[in-house]
Amino acid sequence: MAKGYRPVQQEDETMAMEMDFGAQSDTGCVRENNEDSYLAAPEMGLFVLSDGMGGLESGEVASHLAVDAVLAHCREAEANPFLPLTGESIDGVSDASNRLASAIRLANKVVHRAAQANAARKAVGAMGATVVAVRFAGERMSLAHVGDSRAYRLRGENFEQLTQDHSFVAEQMRQGNMTQQEAGESALQSVLIRALGVDTDVDVDVTEELVMENDTVLLCSDGLTRELSDRQIAAVLGDADDAQEAADRLVDLAKQAGGGDNITAIVVRRAPQPAGVFARIGRWFRDSA
């Protein structure tokens, strides 16, 4: 089992009430070790997942370094809002989103340095990782990623992939050179064109999403989506009583379906707020008392 982070304490009551989250990770049925890492830091509304690659333990090391670096940078920025950004600021997104992108660029540098140290010691092969991270602040979710680990959202009946894979086959599909079926059968479907640790700098995709009540967000490594269809995943997310149950069931089902790779799922659900005018008035009275 990959190490994850369990929140130390849920200090922010508002956040604890609003977010229901759960996570599960498994080596799967074929691989010998689990190179996925994840963390949940709900007090910051931060959830991060990374899928590592490289010989021997390099993959595990890479993904751990990645999630640790993202958390560290976000924590540092909380304490010091004037902390400079790693890399250029992106137009059209909030400061919080830029901070998340900065954290990932920093994670890239950390993994890259480790990979170079590996190479210098003539230790085994290249080292790299994917990363996908979300940070919730009120009604806004910042989403940033590099690689082919994904973020999805279930809103009502609509299940949507929020990230674009940085894989060779996904790019071929986007250019119309490959169909989805061909991509699924391709011998090259694991080839990434963007990953952490390959170069000193990396291009991070950043976007923002509105968060509605009952929105369910899923972060997952490709070990999940190779085994289960969108429909199956959406069904589990819709049926489960809570986020942890959803995460456990997704990983279970993926193992039953073959478990050809490490499987990790983080599920975050925005719990419904008491609705309506009267609740709002009630709160106004309470807050002004």
Place this chain on the structure above:
Amino acid sequence: MPKLVLKFENSILTEVPVGAKEVSIGRSPDNGLVIDNPAVSHYHARVFTEEGRLMLEDFGSLNGTFVNGQRVKMVMLKAGDSVAVGKHTIVVSESRELDGFAGGNAKGKAAAPKINETVMLDTKERRDFLQKVAAVGESAQVAPARLKVPTLVVRKGKTSRREYTLSDKLTVIGKSAMATVKLKGWFAPGAAAQINRREDHSYYIGAADKIPSVNGVPIAHPTKLSSGDIISVAGIELEFVYRD
């Protein structure tokens, strides 16, 4: 004895004679004529001789086989015919040489590396790799069609402004503090709808508290917007437009 000359954009890649044994054509390496290209099916087609005639049969391939421009299932071939498979061309020709040429490796292109585990490529490696595997001549990068920023023009309803420039990746239509297009009215939803700008600079409208309609049709899922589209939601009407 006839031979099949495999060409790509006027370059001859290889030649394969057609003797008594049939020549299978496809992406899989165990074919007689291997064409390593995503547009070609693993077992795409075959060429064989039957009663002295040269025949071509398509195996029900995804992208089809075309002889002199016509899509075919099974057809007789003659010298000079041009067979299109994916982006490659196979020219049927009469061999005058001894069949020593096609001895050895009959593969059309260097085989793509077989990869089971995830692999990352750095920039130079990636360019080299894409050259080998993808169709040569395709541009690997597609530049965004335009970097112009669209405008939402309010046609009906009460909002904070008459026009909004969509310069952010996320634009919220509603009453909440996060909304750009601010709705007026006590009962207006916090977030009626959202518009997202994607990596390729296209804009998609999605439902939030309400389901918006685009040109009169309620959307079933996040929908791409084109210049001139009329969005209606929560009692307001907006035109999505690219101004020149």
